[in-house]
Amino acid sequence: AKEGSNLCGMAAFITWVEDIKDENNPGQNEDSNDNQINSRNALTDWNDLSSQCDKVINGGLSGGKSMTYPKRVELACNLETARYLPLCVLGRLKHGYHFTLKSVVKDTAVTFVTEKVGGTHVSADQPFAAQGDWLQLL
Numbered sequence: 001a002k003e004g005s006n007l008c009g010m011a012a013f014i015t016w017v018e019d020i021k022d023e024n025n026p027g028q029n030e031d032s033n034d035n036q037i038n039s040r041n042a043l044t045d046w047n048d049l050s051s052q053c054d055k056v057i058n059g060g061l062s063g064g065k066s067m068t069y070p071k072r073v074e075l076a077c078n079l080e081t082a083r084y085l086p087l088c089v090l091g092r093l094k095h096g097y098h099f100t101l102k103s104v105v106k107d108t109a110v111t112f113v114t115e116k117v118g119g120t121h122v123s124a125d126q127p128f129a130a131q132g133d134w135l136q137l138l
Contacts, residue, residue, distance in 0.1 A: 004095030005087060009111075012081040012101040016110055016135050019072035069126040073135060075110065077101070088112055108133040 081101065089112075092099040096116035102109045113120045113136055120136055121129035127138040 004097055005091030007087065007091070008098065009100035009102060010084060011104045012084070013078040013105065014075065014081055014101045014103050014110055015077075015106065015108055016073050016075050018068075018070040018130070019074045066131070067121055068130045070128045070130055073128050073130075073137070075137075106133070108135075110135045110137060112137050114138070 084101075088099040088101075093112055093114050096114055098111055098113045098117045098120075100109055100111040111134070113122060115124070115138065120138075121131075122136050122138040124138070129136040
């Protein structure tokens with residue numbers, strides 16, 4: 001497919017947290033975001049991935065929270081989700097499109113974008129943008 005994949009996202013086992021490290025002690029992580037990982041309920045009321053993506057794009061995961069720009073983030077996913085990352089890069093990002101991984105176990109999403117994708121909140125200076133539990137990653 002020379003034009004890229006038309007699959008813009010998928011349900012996945014993925015989570016992310018802002019990586020807060022002490023610059024003076026790089027081996028030490030703060031645990032301030034542990035509640036963010038463990039406090040979400042499983043999602044069972046959405047009909048399909050398309051409606052999930054629409055909810056993410058329209059800010060439904062943000063809960064009215066403002067945009068933040070983490071310096072570092074940690075992503076975690078299972079092996080099955082990781083197997084789709086080449087599709088994300090080769091089938092979407094390489095062609096200038098976005099790709100969203102929507103968590104199936106909590107109200108979280110990660111959208112991979114390029115500088116060609118319009119309407120994003122990321123830039124070369126700020127490669128991560130977060131609004132609530134939605135992360136954009138350049």
